[in-house]
Amino acid sequence: MQLTKMGRQPCCDKNGLRRGPWTIEEDHKLMTFILNNGIQCWRLVPKLAGLMRCGKSCRLRWINYLRPDLKRGAFTEAEEDMIIQLHSRLGNRWSKIAAQFPGRTDNEIKNHWNTRIKKKMKYLGLDPRTHHPIEQHHNLDPTVNIQNDESTSSYNTFNNHTIKEENVNILNDKTPTIEDIGVMMMSHDHPLESCSTSFELEFPQNWIDSPGFQWDAFNDPGLGFH
DNA sequence: AATTAATCCAACCGCGAGGGG
DNA sequence: TCCCCTCGCGGTTGGATTAAT
Incomplete structure (x- = not known):
């Protein structure tokens, strides 16, 4: 695979970007940003949200963990x-x-x-x-x-x-x-x-409890959480 | 109590698809 | 048509946790 010729870049600039498990603060930043702004371009999300992560990492974190419509718990x-x-x-x-x-x-x-x-x-x-x-x-x-x-x-x-x-x-x-x-x-x-029918929202309690968190934000039609 | 093995799952990586210039 | 870029997908890894010895 000739990455340089095809112009495909690494998913992120490794220098200075955080990797590994997300902190509560990072989760909160990402959540707050997406609730307020929605998602236009994942590459811009970390920059605008003030996160030292690549867009790909933010996307994954949102999709697999932070999305409010996630159903958690064991599979039936x-x-x-x-x-x-x-x-x-x-x-x-x-x-x-x-x-x-x-x-x-x-x-x-x-x-x-x-x-x-x-x-x-x-x-x-x-x-x-x-x-x-x-x-x-x-x-x-x-x-x-x-x-x-x-x-x-x-x-x-x-x-x-x-x-x-x-x-x-x-x-x-x-x-x-x-x-x-x-x-x-x-x-x-x-x-x-x-x-x-047993659908249940279970957010990470730590940031639900944090100041500024508002369930009303999920009613934003632009976010598609219905 | 300490060590090792097994299990789980969040996160990462590489790649292809598809769109725009 | 080609190049570049972003997004999303599927495979894999590695750290945390739990179970077994």
């Missing part, structure tokens, strides 16, 4: 099921997947996939990339694994679901992929809408 089983379904169709297109989950970030979903769901699928004998069984002799026996299996907490995603009668045909025809299982569960009891 329904969300996990939906992620698996979407991943089987979209692959590692995390932003596309995240678009189906209001309040979740692509980074959050990606991390959850890499740390939890992948392990769960491997444990079930499924290839996380293809969503198909890894080896034939490790076939998932749906009648055993989908029903309650108290001995393995890794099966939780499937534990609390029963299978519709018509779906038994699917299981009889072939070894189900995790996508099949997801379809069965979605058709049964977990419409995605149920995930968002």
Whole structure:
């Protein structure tokens, strides 16, 4: 890759710019600036907000942590099921997947996939990339694994679901992929809408408590927080 | 209590897409 | 058409935390 010829510059001028974890003060500066001014150009944001960060870092911090519409907390089983379904169709297109989950970030979903769901699928004998069984002799026996299996907490995603009668045909025809299982569960009891009803705003308490913070600012139509 | 291993997740990096001059 | 720039995406890293020994 010939960066100099193509003119692509490093994301930031390394000299004098801070990296690493954000401080409360930095968060507050960035938040205040965006609330008051919106976002026109990320490259200008740190300069105008008085931050010694590159625009890219500011953008990431805003999107993954400061955005007021972020839904925090653990993923629900329904969300996990939906992620698996979407991943089987979209692959590692995390932003596309995240678009189906209001309040979740692509980074959050990606991390959850890499740390939890992948392990769960491997444990079930499924290839996380293809969503198909890894080896034939490790076939998932749906009648055993989908029903309650108290001995393995890794099966939780499937534990609390029963299978519709018509779906038994699917299981009889072939070894189900995790996508099949997801379809069965979605058709049964977990419409995605149920995930968002528990939507909850949880801001970093430290700067909510700080002087000058006003929830009213989020009503600014220019910011699109509705 | 100390050390090591495992896990989690925020943040960084490199790259491609796309737009403007 | 080419060059430059910004933005956004996906992969990866590394520090903090937790669990195990």
